[in-house]
Each structure stands twice: as C-alpha cells, then as structure tokens.
Amino acid sequence: GGFFITLAIESSCDETSAAVLKNGREVLSNIISSQIDVHKKFGGVVPEVASRKHVENIDMVIQEALDEAHVTLGDVDHIGVTYGPGLVGALLVGLSTAKAMAYATNTPLVGVNHIEGHICANYIEHRELKPPFLCLVVSGGHTHLVYVKDYGDYDILGRTRDDAVGEAFDKVARAMGLGYPGGPIIDDISKNGNEKAMTFPRIYLEKDQFDFSFSGLKSAVLNYLNSQKQKDIPIKVEDVAASFQAAVIEVLVNKTIKAAKLKAVDTIVVAGGVAANSQLREVLKEEGEKEGFCIKYPSTKLCTDNAAMIGCAAYYNYLNGLISDLYLNAIPNLKL
Numbered sequence: 001g002g003f004f005i006t007l008a009i010e011s012s013c014d015e016t017s018a019a020v021l022k023n024g025r026e027v028l029s030n031i032i033s034s035q036i037d038v039h040k041k042f043g044g045v046v047p048e049v050a051s052r053k054h055v056e057n058i059d060m061v062i063q064e065a066l067d068e069a070h071v072t073l074g075d076v077d078h079i080g081v082t083y084g085p086g087l088v089g090a091l092l093v094g095l096s097t098a099k100a101m102a103y104a105t106n107t108p109l110v111g112v113n114h115i116e117g118h119i120c121a122n123y124i125e126h127r128e129l130k131p132p133f134l135c136l137v138v139s140g141g142h143t144h145l146v147y148v149k150d151y152g153d154y155d156i157l158g159r160t161r162d163d164a165v166g167e168a169f170d171k172v173a174r175a176m177g178l179g180y181p182g183g184p185i186i187d188d189i190s191k192n193g194n195e196k197a198m199t200f201p202r203i204y205l206e207k208d209q210f211d212f213s214f215s216g217l218k219s220a221v222l223n224y225l226n227s228q229k230q231k232d233i234p235i236k237v238e239d240v241a242a243s244f245q246a247a248v249i250e251v252l253v254n255k256t257i258k259a260a261k262l263k264a265v266d267t268i269v270v271a272g273g274v275a276a277n278s279q280l281r282e283v284l285k286e287e288g289e290k291e292g293f294c295i296k297y298p299s300t301k302l303c304t305d306n307a308a309m310i311g312c313a314a315y316y317n318y319l320n321g322l323i324s325d326l327y328l329n330a331i332p333n334l335k336l
C-alpha cells in the first residue's frame with residue numbers, strides 16, 4: 001500500500017511551525033521558527049507582533065518542511081491545522097494559509113485542537129502507545145488531567161481553576177527578573193537551589209477531585225519576594241525557584257497518580273511545554289513507577305509547540321471522519 005502523507009501547520013502562539021508526517025506517526029520533517037527572541041524584550045508574547053511574524057515566516061517554513069521531507073504539495077493527502085485555542089490573530093495566519101492550500105490543491109482540510117495536539121506528541125514519540133491511558137497536560141495556557149479513552153475520545157477529570165502551570169512558572173520567573181520564558185530558566189537554576197529552603201503552599205482543593213489552583217502558590221512566592229525586598233534581604237533566586245517548583249510538582253504528581261489509580265490505567269503520559277521540566281519528569285517517573293505505572297513523555301522538542309504533534313492529531317481526526325470545510329474559523333478559547 002501507499003503512504004498517507006500529512007502536512008501540518010501550527011501558529012497558535014509564538015512558534016511558526018510546519019511538519020510532514022507519514023502514516024500519522026512518522027515525522028519526515030518538523031520545522032519550528034521560534035519568535036522567542038522577538039518577544040523576550042517585552043517580557044512575554046505580544047499578540048500583534050506574533051501575527052506579523054507568522055505572516056513573514058509561514059510560507060518559508062512550509063516550503064522548508066516539504067523540502068526536508070522530499071515531498072511536493074501533490075503528494076500531500078490532507079492538511080492539518082490548529083484552529084484553537086490560542087491567539088486569534090496568530091491562529092488566523094496558519095488557518096488561512098492551510099485553507100488556501102487545501103482549496104488550491106483540492107486536498108482535505110482537518111482542523112486540530114492545539115491541546116489534543118500536545119497529547120498526540122506522545123503517539124509520535126512512543127510508536128507502541130495506544131489508548132486508554134491518563135495524560136497530564138501542562139503548558140503555558142492549559143493544565144488538564146485527561147483520561148484518553150480512545151483516539152480522539154477524552155474525559156477531562158480536572159483542570160486549573162486559575163493560572164496554568166507554565167503561566168505560574170513564567171510569572172514567578174518574571175518577578176525575580178529571570179527573563180522569558182521563565183519555565184526553562186527556573187528548571188535550570190533550581191538544580192543549584194534548595195527546595196526545602198522555603199515552604200510554599202501545596203494547594204489540593206477539595207478532597208477526591210482533580211482540579212488545580214496555582215494562583216495562591218504564585219501569590220505566596222510574590223509576597224515572599226516583596227517582603228524580603230522591603231526588609232532589604234537579598235533573595236537567593238535558586239532557592240526560591242527550587243522551592244516553588246517543588247510545590248508545583250508535588251501537587252501535579254500526587255493528583256496524577258491518584259487519577260491513574262481511579263481510572264485503573266497502566267500508563268501515564270505527560271504533554272505540553274512544562275512536560276519538558278526535568279524535575280517533573282524525574283519525580284513523576286519515580287513516584288509513578290513505585291505505584292506500578294508506566295510513565296512516558298515526549299522528547300523536549302515535541303513537548304513545546306510544534307506542527308508534528310498537530311499532524312498526528314489531524315491523522316486520527318481524519319480516520320475518525322472529522323474533515324473540516326473551508327468555513328472553519330479560529331476559536332481562541334476552544335475547549336478539548
């Protein structure tokens with residue numbers, strides 16, 4: 001039989017990305033053009049600037065993805081594209097490009113939910129992975145505990161009621177003047193810090209449910225930083241970072257393992273930008289394996305935003321008959 005070729009496009013935030021996949025799980029190319037350096041000087045993503053940069057880069061990124069995969073547009077069997085959640089202007093650049101290409105080449109268009117893409121990064125990394133399993137999705141915008149029943153079939157067991165985990169990392173980092181994005185920096189400097197130096201709150205909310213809350217922890221860290229500043233006491237950023245990170249990870253790991261037991265799965269996977277966090281990976285693996293679970297996460301490149309994960313999700317949507325029409329619009333607050 002022939003191959004099934006997916007071309008995928010992702011532009012929901014600050015990475016312009018295009019990828020080509022073979023039979024849904026094999027990545028032939030995954031080009032990521034990051035705008036981090038552009039947004040760094042503003043301390044965060046500036047939506048209008050993001051849209052403009054996507055417009056400047058997208059054609060080149062797509063051409064590079066096709067070239068590296070040694071395919072032409074004529075070989076493409078369907079086009080997958082993120083249509084939400086994300087920044088509306090940024091989403092529209094990828095979506096309009098995908099629609100134009102689908103129309104011009106008479107190729108099926110498949111809209112993809114960005115969060116679903118993050119989960120599917122695990123199918124690319126782990127070729128043997130099959131539902132059912134539990135997935136902890138932790139990114140800059142989302143924190144979800146998801147029971148993946150089947151391809152494209154999800155039960156949300158819990159979600160954050162306020163800040164996403166990545167958002168909390170970025171805000172704490174910014175308060176200490178560490179730069180953007182803060183997650184990787186906190187990860188890095190925590191290695192030289194004492195995670196027991198301060199005891200920040202672990203917020204579990206009501207017993208036996210799986211929602212999260214991180215704004216209280218974030219405020220506790222910001223209050224601590226302010227009080228030290230007022231007293232003119234120098235701050236040991238490594239210790240604050242490590243203590244904050246430990247508080248986040250303890251709650252994430254405990255709730256995830258509890259949910260996995262409830263659903264009686266054997267496998268727990270992690271997805272999203274914060275899945276790149278080295279301490280989260282280590283602690284979840286250790287605690288999860290102690291309880292008999294198999295723990296998996298994508299390589300760092302597939303954790304943060306990329307089009308390959310979108311292509312994999314598009315492939316399963318397509319198999320499930322979920323083909324979009326050319327009226328598909330961007331939905332900034334799209335739910336899983």
Ligand code: KG4
Binds near residue numbers: 169170181275
């Ligand atoms: O998934 P992603 O690339 O974009 C969204 O869909 O939000 O996630 C970006 C988030 C940022 O908040 C960033 O600080 C965080 O992931 N992040 C990390 C690490 N690498 C990226 N957080 C903690 N530790 C890391 N190593």
Ligand code: ZN
Binds near residue numbers: 304
């Ligand atoms: Zn993302």
